[in-house]
Amino acid sequence: MKKYFETAKVLFKAQLVYRFDTITSIIFTISKVFLAYVLWGAIFGKQSVVSGFTFNSMLSYYIISSFINQLDQSSSTGWQISNEIRNGGFSKYIIKPMNIFGYFTAQTAGVSAFLLFFNLTAAVIWIFIFRVDFAITSNGWYIQSASVLILLGLLFMMQLNYFIGILAFKFLDTGIFMMIKDNIVQFIIGSLIPLALLPSGIIKTMTFFPFYYVSYLPTMLLLGRNGNEIFSGIVILLFWNAAFGLLISITYKRLKSRYDGVGI
Amino acid sequence: MRITRQLKIIYMLLKMKLSRNMAFRFSFFGVFFVDGSLFLIQLLMFSTIYSQVGSIGGWDRSQMLFFIGTFSLINALNMFLYFFGVISIPGKIKSGELDLYITKPVNSLFHLSFESMDIGSLPLVFASIGILVYAASGMHKQITILTIIGYAFLVFMMLVLYYDMEVILRTIPFFVIQASSIERLEGEVITLCMKIPGTLFKGAFKFLFYLVLPYGIMATVPTQFFAGTLTLVGFVYSILIAIAFTAFTFAFWKLGLKCYKSASS
Amino acid sequence: MNIIHTKNLTKTYIRFEKEEGLRGSIKSLFKREKIVKTAVNNFNLEINEGEFVGLIGPNGAGKTTLMKMLTGIISPSSGTISVLGYVPNELKNAYKKQFSIVMGQKSQLFQDLSAADTFLLLKEIYDIPEDEYRKNLKYFIDLFSIADYLNVQVRTLSLGERMKMELVAALLHNPRILFLDEPTIGLDAVAQKQIRGFLKEVNREKGTTILLTSHYMDDIKSLCKRCIVVNNGCKIYDGNLEMLFDRYQTHKMITVTFDEATSYIHDFNVQIIERNPFKLSFMAYRKDVRHIINCIMTECEIKDISIEEEDIGNVVERIYSDKGGALIEEIF
Numbered sequence: 001m002k003k004y005f006e007t008a009k010v011l012f013k014a015q016l017v018y019r020f021d022t023i024t025s026i027i028f029t030i031s032k033v034f035l036a037y038v039l040w041g042a043i044f045g046k047q048s049v050v051s052g053f054t055f056n057s058m059l060s061y062y063i064i065s066s067f068i069n070q071l072d073q074s075s076s077t078g079w080q081i082s083n084e085i086r087n088g089g090f091s092k093y094i095i096k097p098m099n100i101f102g103y104f105t106a107q108t109a110g111v112s113a114f115l116l117f118f119n120l121t122a123a124v125i126w127i128f129i130f131r132v133d134f135a136i137t138s139n140g141w142y143i144q145s146a147s148v149l150i151l152l153g154l155l156f157m158m159q160l161n162y163f164i165g166i167l168a169f170k171f172l173d174t175g176i177f178m179m180i181k182d183n184i185v186q187f188i189i190g191s192l193i194p195l196a197l198l199p200s201g202i203i204k205t206m207t208f209f210p211f212y213y214v215s216y217l218p219t220m221l222l223l224g225r226n227g228n229e230i231f232s233g234i235v236i237l238l239f240w241n242a243a244f245g246l247l248i249s250i251t252y253k254r255l256k257s258r259y260d261g262v263g264i
Numbered sequence: 265m266r267i268t269r270q271l272k273i274i275y276m277l278l279k280m281k282l283s284r285n286m287a288f289r290f291s292f293f294g295v296f297f298v299d300g301s302l303f304l305i306q307l308l309m310f311s312t313i314y315s316q317v318g319s320i321g322g323w324d325r326s327q328m329l330f331f332i333g334t335f336s337l338i339n340a341l342n343m344f345l346y347f348f349g350v351i352s353i354p355g356k357i358k359s360g361e362l363d364l365y366i367t368k369p370v371n372s373l374f375h376l377s378f379e380s381m382d383i384g385s386l387p388l389v390f391a392s393i394g395i396l397v398y399a400a401s402g403m404h405k406q407i408t409i410l411t412i413i414g415y416a417f418l419v420f421m422m423l424v425l426y427y428d429m430e431v432i433l434r435t436i437p438f439f440v441i442q443a444s445s446i447e448r449l450e451g452e453v454i455t456l457c458m459k460i461p462g463t464l465f466k467g468a469f470k471f472l473f474y475l476v477l478p479y480g481i482m483a484t485v486p487t488q489f490f491a492g493t494l495t496l497v498g499f500v501y502s503i504l505i506a507i508a509f510t511a512f513t514f515a516f517w518k519l520g521l522k523c524y525k526s527a528s529s
Numbered sequence: 530m531n532i533i534h535t536k537n538l539t540k541t542y543i544r545f546e547k548e549e550g551l552r553g554s555i556k557s558l559f560k561r562e563k564i565v566k567t568a569v570n571n572f573n574l575e576i577n578e579g580e581f582v583g584l585i586g587p588n589g590a591g592k593t594t595l596m597k598m599l600t601g602i603i604s605p606s607s608g609t610i611s612v613l614g615y616v617p618n619e620l621k622n623a624y625k626k627q628f629s630i631v632m633g634q635k636s637q638l639f640q641d642l643s644a645a646d647t648f649l650l651l652k653e654i655y656d657i658p659e660d661e662y663r664k665n666l667k668y669f670i671d672l673f674s675i676a677d678y679l680n681v682q683v684r685t686l687s688l689g690e691r692m693k694m695e696l697v698a699a700l701l702h703n704p705r706i707l708f709l710d711e712p713t714i715g716l717d718a719v720a721q722k723q724i725r726g727f728l729k730e731v732n733r734e735k736g737t738t739i740l741l742t743s744h745y746m747d748d749i750k751s752l753c754k755r756c757i758v759v760n761n762g763c764k765i766y767d768g769n770l771e772m773l774f775d776r777y778q779t780h781k782m783i784t785v786t787f788d789e790a791t792s793y794i795h796d797f798n799v800q801i802i803e804r805n806p807f808k809l810s811f812m813a814y815r816k817d818v819r820h821i822i823n824c825i826m827t828e829c830e831i832k833d834i835s836i837e838e839e840d841i842g843n844v845v846e847r848i849y850s851d852k853g854g855a856l857i858e859e860i861f
Contacts, residue, residue, distance in 0.1 A: 031452035035460070042464045043317045050316045176294035183301040192309045197316060269656065276653045284641045363602050364637045369625035370654050521620065525542065526603050 004102050008110035029066040032191075033126045036062040051196045057223055060135040061194050064222050067123045068215040069191045072154055073111045074161040075182060077104050081165030082174040094256075101248065105158050112154070137224030145230045146221040152237040153214035159244040166248070169255035190216035207232070210240035273370060274378050281381050296384035299343060303336060303388050307395070310459060321463040326402035327491050328461075333395035334419065334490075335459055335483035340388035341423055342430070348380035350427070353434040360527035373431065373517050403491065411490060418486040418499075421506040426482055428509040431517065438520035453477055461487075478505050532706065532738060533576035533599065538608035540569040540594050540762075568594040570762035572608070576740065578705070581732045583753030583770065584742040587849050591762040592742040596708050599740070600630050613705065626655055629699035633711035636691070637698055640684045644675075644694040647683075648701060655702035662701065669697040673727060689720030696724070700731065707731070709741040713748055725751055746845055750774075760849050777844045781818050782837045784810040791829055797821050812839065 036059055044055040053061065081104065084090045093100050127134050137143065164181060168174045186192055188211040195203055195216050206212045213233040220226040314320060314328040323331065353376055356362045365372040400407060433450050462484030465473050473480030485502040488494035544564045569591040576582055584592045597603045598610060601617030601624070610617055615624035638647045652662045670676050673693045678686060683694065692712060699707060709728070713721045729752060732739050743749055749756060749770065756773055758766035766773055782802070790806035799811040799821070813821055818836065825831065 038464055038469070039313060039460055042320050043313070046317050046319070176298055179298045180301045183298070183305050187305045187309065192305070193312055197312050269653075273650075273653050276650050280639060280642060280646060280650055283646065284639060361635065363597070363630070363632065364635060366602050366620065367600050367625055367628070367630050368654050369622035369656070372620075375654075522604050522618065524603055526597050 003098055004106040007103055007106035008113065029070060029122055030126060030129075032066050033059065033062050033130060037130050051194070052225075053194065053196070054135075056133045057135040058194070059130055059132045060223060061219055063123050063126050063132065063134070064136070065191055065215050065219040066126075067119055068150060068153075068218060069186075069189070070115060070119050070122075071112050071150070072157050072214070073115065074108050074154070074158040075178070077108045077158070078161030078165040079175075079178055081162065082168035082178065085166065085168040100252075101159075101162055104162060105155075108158055135224070136222055139224060139227075142221045142224060142227060142230075145234070146218040149213055149218045149221070149230075149233055149237065150215075152234065152241060153210070153218065156210050156237060156241050156244065157214060159241065159248060163244060163248050163251065166252055166255060185211065188212075189214045190219070194220075196220075208236070210237055213237050270374065273375075277375075277378050278381050281379065282383060294384075296387060299340075299382075299385050299388055303340070303391065306459070307332060307336065321461050322493075323461060323463070323491075326399050327487065330396060330399035330403070330490060331461055331483055331487045332459075333392050333399050334487050336395060337389065337392035338419060338423055338426055338482055340385050340392050341419075342426055343382055343385035344389060345381055345423075346377040346427055347385075347430070348382050349377040350430045350434055352376065352380060353431075354437040357437045357524070358527065362524065363526055366521065366524070372521070373514075377427070377431070400490070405492070411492075415486050415490045418489050418502065421503055422482045422486060425478060425502075425506040425509055428506075428513040429477070429479065431513050432509075435513075435516050435520045438523050453479055459483070463488075475505070478509070481505065530578045531575055532578045532613050533574060533740075534611045535572055535574045535599075536609045538569055538572040538574070538595075538598065538610060539567065539606050540591075540598060540603070541606045542566045542568055567762050569598070569605075572762070572764055574757070574764070574767075576738065578738055579732070579736050580755060581728075581739045581753050582741070583749035583756040584740060584759060585746070585749055585756060585845070585848075586742075586759035590759045592759055593710055594762075595759070596630070596710055596740065596742065600628065600708055601625075626702060627704055628706040628708065629702070629704040630708040630710065631695050631699045631712050633692070633714035636683075636695060638683045638691070638694055641682060643680045644683055644686075644698070645679045647694075647698060651698055651701055657702050661703070665701050665703065666697075669700060672730060673697060687720075689716050689723070692716060692720070692724060693727070696727065700735075700737075703735065704737065706738045706740070709739060709743075711743055712741070713743060713745055721745065721748070728752060746842075758848055766848065773848070774844065777847050778839050779815060779847075780812040780839045780843075781815055782810070782812055782839055783818065783821070784808070784835045784837075785825060785829075786832045786834075788830060788832045797824075 040050075040055060040058050043050060044058070048054060050058070081090070084093075093103060096103065126132070160181075164174060164177050167177060171177070188195075188206065188209070190212075195206060195212065198206075207229070213236060217226060217229055217233050221230070310332050311329070314325070314332075318325065320328060353362075356365070356376070362372070362376075365375050368375060430450075460480075462470075462474065462480040465480055470480070481502050485494060485498060488498065542565070544566060572591075572595060574595075584595070586592050594603070598605050599612055599617055601620050604618040613624065613627055615621055617624065638644055648666065651657075657665075670679065673696070675690070675693055675697070678690055683691060686694065696712070712728075713724055716724065725748060728739060728741075731737050732752075739752075741748065741752065753770055755768065756766070756770040757764060758773070780800075786808050787806070791809075792806065797813065798817065799813040801809075801811045803810045822834070822836070825834075
């Protein structure tokens with residue numbers, strides 16, 4: 001376990017040197033909040049409540065969900081994996097005496113941990129800039145279960161991106177999968193709009209898939225809503241995590257033999 | 265004579281790009297799916313938001329939909345024509361690959377811009393037109409040939425303006441080394457203002473998105489024209505902005521070339 | 530006719546230094562250490578139409594920078610350039626149609642298409658009339674014997690084949706000046722020799738002025754009559770190549786072998802390379818060679834003797850280490 005911790009620590013340090021970019025990217029979460037501010041400001045001019053949101057809770061939603069989404073850095077890890085497989089650099093992980101998925105998870109965790117601080121600062125600044133009457137819940141049970149959901153959600157996203165990443169063993173250009181996935185995911189996890197705005201039939205369907213619980217449900221919990229979905233959320237995320245764990249180990253075993261066969 | 269030669273070169277570049285794409289069949293279709301998914305998501309997002317209320321900033325539902333169609337159209341045309349060429353510029357400045365473009369007797373900016381046309385985006389152009397037609401049919405409005413010509417002309421001018429903005433931001437790497445956050449900023453600003461009806465901006469924001477970074481007018485002005493709410497001042501203003509930015513873009517590019525350092529390989 | 534002309538040409542770069550780490554990055558936002566580097570310094574150059582000029586110098590001497598200024602890719606910091614009557618950095622199309630540049634490390638061919646595809650594009654870009662295009666293409670196909678892989682994906686060509694294609698691409702529009710930056714880099718001896726042959730032919734048949742930089746002394750020796758040596762941005766020699774070698778190839782290498790063990794000792798001013806009872810090999814000044822050989826021949830019983838030109842590497846090293854402009858010799 002210690003080696004994974006060390007991996008995370010090294011990556012944490014590396015951020016200090018290399019990821020000036022990532023920090024600026026957090027600052028840019030402002031655009032999402034600003035978009036919400038202008039757009040929803042105009043809409044709420046006409047009516048005070050939209051799908052159960054007030055203007056304040058809507059802005060709070062965007063601030064919290066931007067915060068949670070910034071924690072998920074697994075997408076860039078997925079890109080890294082597929083690139084390294086393609087140009088032959090992946091061998092260096094295969095020969096390391098550690099679980100490869102564990103290594104990449106630790107790496108991503110290191111990056112996320114580093115960003116946590118900047119993330120929080122950014123969120124607080126947005127709250128002040130937009131003078132949001134921040135609508136966060138004080139219910140301890142909600143906060144705790146939101147944290148558990150966030151961790152499970154991050155793990156799921158990690159598995160998803162790792163899975164698409166290792167598909168590079170088989171397909172030449174996984175960049176296309178990655179891009180399509182990035183496009184779709186940002187919508188279905190509710191980072192563009194609160195899923196509550198969608199027709200109820202669609203929401204119902206989405207509750208069976210893991211994406212609903214990655215950022216949307218934790219955000220709603222932190223806003224003090226949807227408490228009745230905590231239990232089913234945790235169960236469904238656990239199920240999907242297990243399913244993807246299995247899928248990855250099968251796929252990896254199958255595809256790796258191809259990799260050796262090609263002998264890159 | 266000059267124009268026909270330029271068009272001929274564009275045609276050659278398109279043909280070569282096509283054959284290059286054919287060499288990678290998977291990518292060829294892949295690009296379509298990538299662009300298509302992005303298109304759908306955006307459409308879904310904005311129609312969901314705008315469906316929450318009956319009218320926004322004085323625009324009713326069909327006008328809103330027409331607005332969505334317009335920015336989709338500008339965006340799709342941008343991707344089809346020059347987006348992939350323009351975004352490759354910073355990399356080519358950094359690697360020194362620009363050398364080969366500079367020494368050719370064709371305008372280097374022109375060559376770079378139209379070298380990577382993306383056929384995969386063409387279906388999106390048609391999809392956008394589909395949305396426009398659908399939205400227009402809900403507007404209960406007499407549509408004359410003049411409306412269509414005027415609209416098409418404004419879309420063209422705004423496409424030029426969009427191009428200018430895209431190029432200006434990608435010319436900055438001539439002067440500074442690290443410019444990746446500038447591009448990032450662009451992406452965010454576009455999501456922000458091109459997709460919000462410009463009529464919603466007030467005060468400082470209006471100044472910012474109508475004059476400094478005129479993304480705010482790009483989809484708004486053609487939509488206003490089509491709906492018959494564009495004033496003559498607004499019409500002239502948007503044309504002048506497009507012309508001014510184009511002149512600035514060319515001057516800025518020229519200045520950039522003067523400062524080009526040409527990294528040695 | 531004088532077609533390239535530069536006066537006091539200078540190019541300086543400003544570089545910024547940044548301390549490492551996040552702290553350094555933040556600090557550099559406010560205050561940066563400036564370093565001025567002079568890549569080309571007060572360079573005066575005259576080249577006549579039809580010449581084949583070699584530009585040599587160690588890495589970072591300023592050869593490529595000079596070439597980039599001549600082609601207009603970068604602008605000079607001070608001084609004037611005139612090429613074919615144009616100021617290169619004004620980037621006039623009329624000028625660009627009259628020269629070509631081939632950089633060994635940058636390809637202008639589309640990797641995923643055939644060379645013939647790129648040629649067609651170049652035909653449009655350079656506005657080459659149909660019949661001239663056909664004629665030129667045929668001429669180069671025959672000259673380079675590349676008919677077989679004209680329609681093959683460039684990616685699959687060998688480096689030598691690719692370089693031939695690059696040259697054809699550069700020459701299709703009959704440029705008056707051809708700039709070549711390390712065209713033979715990475716090529717094997719056979720391909721190098723072929724490329725040299727073509728360049729010679731193009732220079733002779735078409736009268737194309739060629740300016741060549743290369744790290745391979747063989748390239749320069751077999752192609753260029755005139756040679757310019759650059760070091761630290763300054764011109765340290767400009768003139769006839771043979772005279773350059775005359776001046777710097779100061780030593781000969783002499784090897785004598787003996788039938789019987791011999792311990793010949795004499796206080797010649799030589800540098801011993803190898804010495805054992807049956808063999809003696811050393812470097813001697815050219816002017817002393819005659820005398821030394823005479824002495825050895827008369828005083829010893831020798832089995833064999835060989836007198837060779839000094840290794841080219843030594844000569845080059847000696848040329849580069851010669852600082853300053855004292856040796857500039859204008860012969861034109």
